[in-house]
Amino acid sequence: MWSIQVLQNPTFTRHSCRRLATWAKEFPRRIRVITTDVTGTLVSFRGSLSDHYLGSAAKCGVQIPQGTSFERSFARAYREMCREYPCFGSNMMTAKEWWKLVVLRSFAHSGTTLTPEQQDTVFQRIYSLFGSLKAYEKFKDTLPFLHWVQRKNIVCGILSNADERYGDSILPMLGLTHDELQFMCFSKDWGFEKPDGRFFLAAMQQAERYLHHPGSSKDPLLPGHVLHIGNDYAKDFEGAKRAGMHAVLLNRYNEGDVAQEWQRRGAIVLNDLMDVVEFLGRCNCQLG
Known part of the structure; x- marks a missing residue:
């Protein structure tokens, strides 16, 4: 070696x-x-990130504030997580746990309030979508x-x-x-x-x-x-x-x-x- x-x-x-x-x-x-x-x-990714995230949230009954730049909110959340837990959490957490934090922070930065139940259902819908041919x-x-x-x-x-x-x-x-x-x-x-x-x-x-x-x-x-x-x-x-x-x-x-x-x-x-x-x-x- x-x-x-x-x-x-x-x-x-x-x-x-x-x-x-x-x-x-x-x-x-x-x-x-x-x-x-x-x-x-x-x-290549299919569709836009905001369409996938906001579309998933809408199907769960979540109201998104008008005038929100969701791509900017996601970019901020992603940068924060990469800084705090690099390499998708490495050995500190699972990738799924890491992405759940990114998703929830993205909505929080956009001014969107999610109930505990919505946090779980919205994340699971998004996580499943990004494991499919739709994305x-x-x-x-x-x-x-x-x-x-x-x-x-x-x-x-x-x-x-x-x-x-x-x-x-x-x-x-x-x-x-x-x-x-x-x-x-x-x-x-x-x-x-x-x-x-x-x-x-x-x-x-x-x-x-x-x-x-x-x-x-x-x-x-x-x-x-x-x-x-x-x-x-x-x-x-x-x-x-x-x-x-x-x-x-x-x-x-x-x-x-x-x-x-x-x-x-x-x-x-x-x-x-x-x-x-x-x-x-x-x-x-x-x-x-």
């Missing part, structure tokens, strides 16, 4: 005017492992990409700031199982979150189990053999680069200004997973 070390990239510089971190572009020579984020990368769908290129990865003998797995329900039920419900994704690392299970380099390198340890089979290369897995795919500059791109890995960001939702800023700061930005296939082809790197 090799030790976990977070690397400082020697090409890391500072922009003289904006004082924003920039990275020199580096292209892979060999990719043996791909790690990927979940939402915004493999899977998620996979992108059309997800399975074709994962099948291409398999044909190239690349080990592929999840690296996500999420709880274990994704791996236990949500991804399998969408047809994404251990047949397509050999390993799944969720921050709830590990007690680390992106961009913590320990989380990225813990995923390498998981991937290494699937590299050594009869007929496979005995070469040690290096951070430079790993490509991480995500959609957040700090968590996905910088986190992976600081761990010594390669990284690309997906601009799934055509956020032009955001994508341009990512590119200005040194990120490789692509539109979808098929663009990742083309990118690796242009790099002419060894696969598997």
Whole structure:
């Protein structure tokens, strides 16, 4: 077992005017492992958060104050919980208990009063909804990409700031199982979150189990053999680069200004997973 070390990239510089971190572009020579984020990368949310939360509350007879920005109330509650109980509660509470606190705080911040009975019924309705196909769908290129990865003998797995329900039920419900994704690392299970380099390198340890089979290369897995795919500059791109890995960001939702800023700061930005296939082809790197 090799030790976990977070690397400082020697090409890391500072922009003289904006004082924003920039990275020199580096292209892979060999990719043996791909790690990927979940939402915004493999899977998309369906509908809006406010529709799901407020619709569930309305069905339970809850009146929502007029002029409420529920997305803002939810964001505040989510930030508070991440600060007070990081990694979805880690070993301090279950993910379901963590999400119940988020839901109840979201309604409280919106000025909505729930009776004790409504607290239970509203939460259970929301929690069940976010474990169903009403809240998620996979992108059309997800399975074709994962099948291409398999044909190239690349080990592929999840690296996500999420709880274990994704791996236990949500991804399998969408047809994404251990047949397509050999390993799944969720921050709830590990007690680390992106961009913590320990989380990225813990995923390498998981991937290494699937590299050594009869007929496979005995070469040690290096951070430079790993490509991480995500959609957040700090968590996905910088986190992976600081761990010594390669990284690309997906601009799934055509956020032009955001994508341009990512590119200005040194990120490789692509539109979808098929663009990742083309990118690796242009790099002419060894696969598997």
